[in-house]
Amino acid sequence: MTATELTLVQAVNAALARAMTEDPAVIVLGEDVGADGGVFRATEGLLARFGDRRVLDTPLAEAGLAGLAIGLAAQGLRPVLEIQFSGFLYATLDQVLNHAARLRNRTRGRLSCPLVIRTPSGGGIRAIEHHSESPEAIFAHVPGLRVVAPSSPSQAYGLLLAAIRDPDPVIFLEPTRLYRATREAVTDDGTALPLDRCRRLREGADVTLVAWGGLVPEALAAAETLAAEGIGCEVLDLATLKPLDEAAILASVGRTGRLVIAQEAPLTCGVAAEVAARVAERGLTALRAPVQRVSGWDTVMPLPRLEQAYLPGAARIAAAARRAMAWT
Amino acid sequence: MVTTTAAQFSVALRRHLDRDGGALGPLPDWAAPAALVPLYRAMARTRAFDQKAVALQRTGRLGTYASSLGQEAVGVGLAAAMREEDVLVPSFREHGAQLWRGVTMHELFLYWGGDERGSDFAGPRQDFPVNVPVGSQAPHAAGVALAFRLRDEPRCAVCVLGDGATSKGDLAEALVFAGVWRLPLVVVVSNNQWAISVPRARQTAAATLAQKAIAAGIEGEQVDGNDVIAVRTAVAEALESARAGHGPRMIEAVTYRLCDHTTADDASRYRDDAEVSAHWPEEPLLRLRTHLHAAGAWSKEAEEALLDACREEVEREAAAWLATPPQPESAIFAHTYAAMPEELRRQASEAAAP
Numbered sequence: 001m002t003a004t005e006l007t008l009v010q011a012v013n014a015a016l017a018r019a020m021t022e023d024p025a026v027i028v029l030g031e032d033v034g035a036d037g038g039v040f041r042a043t044e045g046l047l048a049r050f051g052d053r054r055v056l057d058t059p060l061a062e063a064g065l066a067g068l069a070i071g072l073a074a075q076g077l078r079p080v081l082e083i084q085f086s087g088f089l090y091a092t093l094d095q096v097l098n099h100a101a102r103l104r105n106r107t108r109g110r111l112s113c114p115l116v117i118r119t120p121s122g123g124g125i126r127a128i129e130h131h132s133e134s135p136e137a138i139f140a141h142v143p144g145l146r147v148v149a150p151s152s153p154s155q156a157y158g159l160l161l162a163a164i165r166d167p168d169p170v171i172f173l174e175p176t177r178l179y180r181a182t183r184e185a186v187t188d189d190g191t192a193l194p195l196d197r198c199r200r201l202r203e204g205a206d207v208t209l210v211a212w213g214g215l216v217p218e219a220l221a222a223a224e225t226l227a228a229e230g231i232g233c234e235v236l237d238l239a240t241l242k243p244l245d246e247a248a249i250l251a252s253v254g255r256t257g258r259l260v261i262a263q264e265a266p267l268t269c270g271v272a273a274e275v276a277a278r279v280a281e282r283g284l285t286a287l288r289a290p291v292q293r294v295s296g297w298d299t300v301m302p303l304p305r306l307e308q309a310y311l312p313g314a315a316r317i318a319a320a321a322r323r324a325m326a327w328t
Numbered sequence: 329m330v331t332t333t334a335a336q337f338s339v340a341l342r343r344h345l346d347r348d349g350g351a352l353g354p355l356p357d358w359a360a361p362a363a364l365v366p367l368y369r370a371m372a373r374t375r376a377f378d379q380k381a382v383a384l385q386r387t388g389r390l391g392t393y394a395s396s397l398g399q400e401a402v403g404v405g406l407a408a409a410m411r412e413e414d415v416l417v418p419s420f421r422e423h424g425a426q427l428w429r430g431v432t433m434h435e436l437f438l439y440w441g442g443d444e445r446g447s448d449f450a451g452p453r454q455d456f457p458v459n460v461p462v463g464s465q466a467p468h469a470a471g472v473a474l475a476f477r478l479r480d481e482p483r484c485a486v487c488v489l490g491d492g493a494t495s496k497g498d499l500a501e502a503l504v505f506a507g508v509w510r511l512p513l514v515v516v517v518s519n520n521q522w523a524i525s526v527p528r529a530r531q532t533a534a535a536t537l538a539q540k541a542i543a544a545g546i547e548g549e550q551v552d553g554n555d556v557i558a559v560r561t562a563v564a565e566a567l568e569s570a571r572a573g574h575g576p577r578m579i580e581a582v583t584y585r586l587c588d589h590t591t592a593d594d595a596s597r598y599r600d601d602a603e604v605s606a607h608w609p610e611e612p613l614l615r616l617r618t619h620l621h622a623a624g625a626w627s628k629e630a631e632e633a634l635l636d637a638c639r640e641e642v643e644r645e646a647a648a649w650l651a652t653p654p655q656p657e658s659a660i661f662a663h664t665y666a667a668m669p670e671e672l673r674r675q676a677s678e679a680a681a682p
Contacts, residue, residue, distance in 0.1 A: 027478070053478050059508055064467045064501025071417075071471015071485070074456070077478070079471075098461050099468065105663045107457055108448035112666065143664050167666040196669060243669035 003185035008178050011153035012042045012118070014188050015160035016080060020050050022190060023078060026164055029056040030065065030082030039084055040120060040179055066092035066117065070099050073115040078164055083119040086173075087130025092117065093138070100169040101144030115169045118160070121149065122214040122264050123311055124177035126304035132176070133301060134213075134265035139171040140242040140274070146170040146195055147241040151216035153184040155239060158193030166195060175214035198245040200252070204232030207258040207321045210249065210275055212238040215262045221314035226321055233321065241271050249275060250283040257288035258324040262317050267295040289327030292320035339536045341582075342562055343552040347610045349618030358564075359557045361625030367408055367556050368616050368626070369634055371400040374424035375613060376638035377433055378587075380646055381440060385591040389650065391442045396421045398554075398586030401612035402518045403488075404428055405559025405581075409567055410486055416455040417469035417487045419462070421518065425488065429455060433645035434652075443654065462523075463489055463496030466515065470502040473511035473576070484512040484570045486563070492523025494537045503544035503578070510575035514566040515541070517578065518553065520585035525598040541578030553581030554612040586611060 006014060019026045028043055028050075034057035037044030047055040058065055062083055069079040083089045096117070104112040123132030140147045148163055148170055150156035156174065163170035201216070202223050211219035216237045223233035234252050238244070253259050259279055261272035276291040294312045302310050344359070346352055378397050384390035396403060403424025410416065416425055423436060430451025439446025439458060447457035456472075459465035469487030476483045493499055494517055506513045517537050521528045534540065541548030547566075551558040559581055566577035584607040588595045595604075608614075620626035661668065661676040668676070 059501075059504045061497075061501040061504055063497060064470075064505060067464065067467025067498060067502070068471040068474065068505055071468040071473070072475050073471075074468065075415075075454070075472055075475035077475050094461065094464060095467070098464060104666070106444055106447055107663075108444050109663045109666075110448045110453060111456070146665075243671055246671065 001187055001189045003187040005183040006153045006186045007180045007183055008150070008153045008156045008174065009040055009042050009180060011157040011186050012160055012174060013044060013046070014186065015157045015164075016043060016046060017049065018188060018190050019080070019161055019164040020046065020054055025076060026078045026080065027054050027056065027072070028080045028082070029058050029069065031058055031060055031084050033057060033082050038082060040176070042118070043082065062088045062091035063095060066095035066100065069115050069117070070095060070103065070113055073113045074103060074111045078114050080116045080118060080164060083117055085127070085131040086119050086121045086133035086135060089117070089119050089133070089135055096139070096145070096169070096171070097142050101142050104168065105144060112167055113169045114167050116160070116163045116172055117169070118172045118174060120176040120179070121173035122175050122177060123301060123307050124214060126307065127176070129303060132307070134263070134296065136173055136241050137265055137270045140271055144168065145242060147173065148195060148239065149173045149175065149213040149241055150239060151175060151178060151213055151237050153182070154186045155193060155199065155237070157186050157188070158191060159195070159239065161190065162192035162195050165192060170195070173213060177214050178217070181217070195240050196243045196245055198239050198248045199237040200234065200248070201237055202233060202235040204234045204256070206232045206256055207260060207324055208234045208236060208249075208252040208256045209260050209262065209317060209321065210236045210238055211262040212241060213264065215264055215312065218312070218314045219262055219317055222317035222321065225314065225318050231321060231325055244275065244278065246278050246282070249279065250286075253279055253283050254286045257286055258321070259287065260292045260294060260317060260320045260324060262294040262312055264296050264311060266298045267293060268298050270295060289324040292324050294320045337539065337542045339538045339542070339548060339550055341550040341552070342558045343555050344557040344561065345555045345615055345619055347615060349615045349622060351619070355557060356561050359561070361620055361623040364557070364616060364620060365625060367404055367560065368613070368620060370404045370408070370424065370428050371556065371613050371616070372634050373638050373641070374400045374404060374427060376635070376642050377423055377427065377436065380642040381437070382591060384437070384646065390437065390440055392590050392592045393440050394421050394590045395587040396423050398607070398611050399518055399520055399583045400424050401556035401559055402516065402553045402581045402583055405556040406486060406488065406516050406563045409560045409563035411483070412452070414484045414486060414567070415472045416452065417465050417472065417485055418456065418458060419465065419489045419493065419518070420458045420460055421490070422488050433642060434649050437646060437649035438652065441649065445655065463493030463498040465489070466493070466499045466502035467505070469515070470505040470511055470513055473506065473513040474509060476512050477509065482571050484514060484567050486514045486516065486567070488516045488518060490523065491517065491519040491521065491528050491531055491537060492526065493517070494540055495531055499540070500544070503541055503546055506576040507545040510573070512570040513576040514563060514570055515576070515578040516563065517580040519580050519582050522585050522589070522595070522599065524589045524593060536580060538578055538580035546576050546578055548578045548580065550580045550582055553583030554610050554615060556612055556616055584610070
């Protein structure tokens with residue numbers, strides 16, 4: 001099978017089509033996912049190809065949709081629910097936390113919830129209010145959920161297939177600003193990626209840079225800048241935020257002795273804090289400098305005119321790496 | 329200016345037995361005395377279970393418990409109308425429905441005694457467990473019904489919730505889905521007049537709760553919720569219609585909570601005893617018993633034998649439950665995921681060997 005150059009959003013589309021072809025239990029539902037093909041076109045063509053019993057345009061009711069999908073999943077279907085924009089994901093919290101995440105546990109496995117909720121995540125596209133949230137830590141805190149954040153077309157393809165095939169609920173956060181940023185060769189052969197492994201994108205001896213989603217290209221750019229200064233960076237794309245690939249993080253820090261974690265979400269109680277805590281608990285002796293966190297500020301996500309003042313980028317990541325280097 | 333009528337609606341109230349058990353006109357064909365006896369037995373069984381559960385809570389052996397005293401006709405009536413392959417999506421006061429559908433008293437004691445295994449009941453395997461966050465189960469029921477529709481299965485979902493739950497967006501959204509897609513869903517609102525301390529009149533300004541369905545394009549009706557004939561007939565008709573593809577229906581069963589909200593509640597803080605006393609003559613068991621007596625289908629001896637049988641079952645099941653050891657502590661880690669992630673495995677080891 002030959003590879004095709006796809007954008008990230010096209011890779012999402014290809015994964016959905018592949019999953020629907022493989023398994024008649026997979027259905028796609030959400031606001032405007034049918035005739036319109038989704039506001040970002042992630043579901044384009046699926047209605048025509050799979051029909052209105054597999055692709056459901058729904059009424060506008062995010063909380064109810066999450067609950068509806070739980071009922072579908074408990075019946076053995078594999079719903080993939082699109083929440084149109086990240087800020088609207090918050091409406092699903094009651095259903096996701098109280099029900100999707102714990103249906104298996106509270107029935108001792110009698111009922112389960114093989115549900116995927118996909119949503120565009122993060123800022124950087126000058127979107128209006130409530131469209132640029134980074135909600136990963138809220139969901140990563142919840143037992144029973146998996147949280148996934150791809151950063152490339154091939155990864156989006158493989159991780160989404162894995163999320164759909166997984167027997168438990170998965171929050172799948174697609175970096176909005178990377179939807180069409182690059183193309184990558186994707187082989188649409190149904191190969192899934194593991195839901196508990198991060199990806200090493202670059203090797204280097206001095207600093208480990210950990211990022212996910214929309215900040216992965218920023219971490220790579222920072223590594224490029226730092227390389228010119230003689231600082232070698234290992235770049236890890238976390239990809240699965242829950243569960244974390246702790247072993248790979250510890251192994252990398254063991255090689256470099258320095259750790260910079262970059263997240264777009266606000267600082268306090270974020271996923272970066274969990275990564276830092278794991279390293280402090282289980283990899284402290286490898287550290288030659290304090291862990292550096294680079295993040296959004298503990299503020300409301302600003303409107304587009306000030307968006308760039310909020311978003312952490314390559315410059316701040318590189319500066320953090322230099323701080324770590326200066327320590328020893 | 330010209331105004332015309334854009335829409336009109338009305339809500340019917342269905343009742344077959346008056347408060348003294350007398351038939352109001354001809355009864356439905358199914359409601360011959362011999363067919364009503366099993367319903368009466370099931371209501372008595374439910375009441376016996378409730379009494380035992382409250383007693384076990386009062387003596388510190390069961391956790392907080394929500395009795396269904398006075399509402400037995402709702403649970404039993406709706407469950408008796410369902411088919412085995414239908415799916416019940418209950419609230420937390422539908423012991424009568426769960427018992428009718430094959431959940432055992434032992435399992436109910438397990439659940440209310442704080443043991444997850446009580447929701448892993450052996451009987452109706454696809455029924456949802458008790459739902460505590462009020463009203464949040466309504467969209468699950470719509471999802472179950474949508475699954476039936478998508479698979480062309482002649483099955484229905486039955487969602488039960490209370491008067492307070494009708495104020496939640498969950499129900500409104502579930503009704504929106506059910507209406508648009510004509511889902512095989514029957515929603516039963518067990519309107520017991522009190523949401524803990526808030527009376528029905530302060531829950532909503534709407535004249536009926538049933539009319540909330542009409543706003544979503546769904547038929548809504550009221551039934552006398554203490555008349556098991558009315559409940560069973562209304563739910564059976566709704567299920568038949570839904571099964572035939574004619575879409576959902578919502579039934580408001582008007583009943584009364586003769587007990588505290590739960591064993592943790594003291595209703596005397598907000599509700600007059602006189603109001604409660606006034607509702608006792610309308611309670612569902614008395615009404616059906618009077619009807620069956622008048623029809624010559626029930627006797628003092630039959631009543632005593634039934635109460636003995638109920639007591640015997642309740643005591644036996646309670647004893648079996650009390651003799652059931654708790655799950656091992658490691659069970660808290662089980663079923664969090666289908667396959668335990670590494671970090672959870674580590675925590676389970678830590679918990680096992682601190």
